[in-house]
Amino acid sequence: MSNMEPSKLKTQVSASDISATSTTVAPRATMLLSSAQLALSTVALAAGVTVLGVSADALKTFDDTHLPSEYFLPLWPADVDVRPVQGMVAAGTVVTVMSLVSLVMGRLSMVSTWTNPPPQCVSSPVIKTRNKPLLHMIPSLLALLAVLVAVGLSYHLNAANPTVHNWTCRWRQVPMQQRPHWGTLCKQGEVGLALMVTLIPVEVMLTGVCAYAALAQRNKSLPEH
Secondary structure: OOOOOHHHHHHHHHHHHHHHHHHHHHHHHHHHHHHHHHHHHHHHHHHHHHHHHOOOOOHHHHHHHOOOOHHHOOOOOOEEOOOOHHHHHHHHHHHHHHHHHHHHHHHHHHHHHHOOOOOOOOHHHHHHHOHHHHHHHHHHHHHHHHHHHHHHHHHHHHOOOEEHHHHHHHHHOOOOEEEEEEEEHHHHHHHHHHHHHHHHHHHHHHHHHHHHHHHHHHHOOOOOO
């Protein structure tokens, strides 16, 4: 009997070590996913604010300098299509708002991980937060949809109709002492469109991080057999 007691004690210690290690790894993985979400959301927020700024400025410049045809002093074509720049403004707004939402949700998730570690109460926190990563996917999916629509609209209409972007780029070599500054507006349009294209993989990665977090949390919540 005396020889068996140390063996039992050793087995209990080993089991407790394994349990402690597993409960330590879980918060680390959660923190890593939350950090990735925060980083991608920050990049998306910066890009969204920039797109919103340059596109809104181009649209305001067009509205301020566009004259009706009866004045016989056209700076812009009579049939200029403003839908691409309007789509960029709308998409920039959606990306900005959804990135802020994602940042807040990611920050709350990190705080929850630090203040409510899972070892003390495994079942209850899992049940309460099991679907939280799926909720995190909603902002990134909405932002991705807005970006895809804006990019598709811009490429399609810029190739078919005179737009604010292609018209300003057509005359960007003409020096202007006052608005509209064709070269500046052309560069703003190019920057805005390039950032919108860049946002596609960013939002896809952000959605993938949230999906992976949801899958990992679902697997963690399954009962062991």
